[in-house]
Ligand SMILES: Nc1ncnc2c1ncn2[C@@H]1O[C@H](COP(=O)(O)OP(=O)(O)O)[C@@H](O)[C@H]1O
């Protein structure tokens with residue numbers, strides 16, 4: 001790895017690929033690389049958790065391997081699976097052949113289907129491994145991830161233990177829909193990403209929507225910040241403020257006021273009750 005000598009250097013590198021970190025993000029990334037530990041990034045949707053892993057891959061010139069988690073994810077989709085179809089064809093073709101020989105053959109490399117975890121372990125080039133939305137898998141499936149994270153190895157009964165060829169940089173993300181196991185948390189450096197301060201959000205907007213006038217970016221950041229303070233069900237995230245910026249540009253709006261905000265609240269908010277509440281608060 002390039003080896004950053006300070007959190008400030010991490011910040012500069014992230015900015016160079018259009019990711020605007022706060023001090024905490026840069027510090028934890030710096031430490032994760034120094035201590036060779038996975039980072040567990042937790043926070044609401046749309047605050048730049050997944051994007052951070054992508055940005056890290058970019059600044060290191062590494063390939064990003066992503067394991068998207070979901071309920072029901074199991075070993076066969078996370079680690080490896082045998083190519084049953086191919087095995088079956090081989091068995092049919094070899095009817096009457098020596099069974100031991102066939103068995104050795106069909107449980108060999110060319111019948112193996114690599115899934116993201118195995119792919120990351122066996123990659124000859126170091127990669128960034130993103131285990132995205134890990135809170136969606138059942139707690140039992142975490143055990144599988146743990147083996148990989150603890151020892152950077154995995155066991156495949158037919159092939160033996162696979163040891164990591166190179167050390168991946170690992171980022172796990174969680175939207176906090178359930179508590180993760182202590183064992184998993186213990187392996188990782190913890191990073192909470194919340195909604196950005198108005199200044200950072202303004203910078204993010206200007207980076208992601210380059211045509212946006214600075215004045216409008218400041219106004220958007222201010223209004224979004226204000227809306228987040230309301231007692232609503234789903235606060236607008238950075239993704240929504242970017243959508244809102246694009247919306248205002250598309251409509252040719254140069255100045256944000258209560259009227260404009262009310263007319264376009266559906267871009268920021270995802271529940272009608274929230275829209276009604278904020279519209280009432282804006283007094284329109
Ligand atoms: N710090 C940031 N710098 C630049 N863009 C950001 C930042 N945070 C969020 N974004 C933008 O917000 C979008 C949503 O971020 P994403 O990583 O998908 O959110 P999540 O936290 O749900 O994984 C990204 O596509 C990116 O454009």
Ligand SMILES: [Mg+2]
Pocket residue numbers: 046049050051132173
């Ligand atoms: Mg994400």
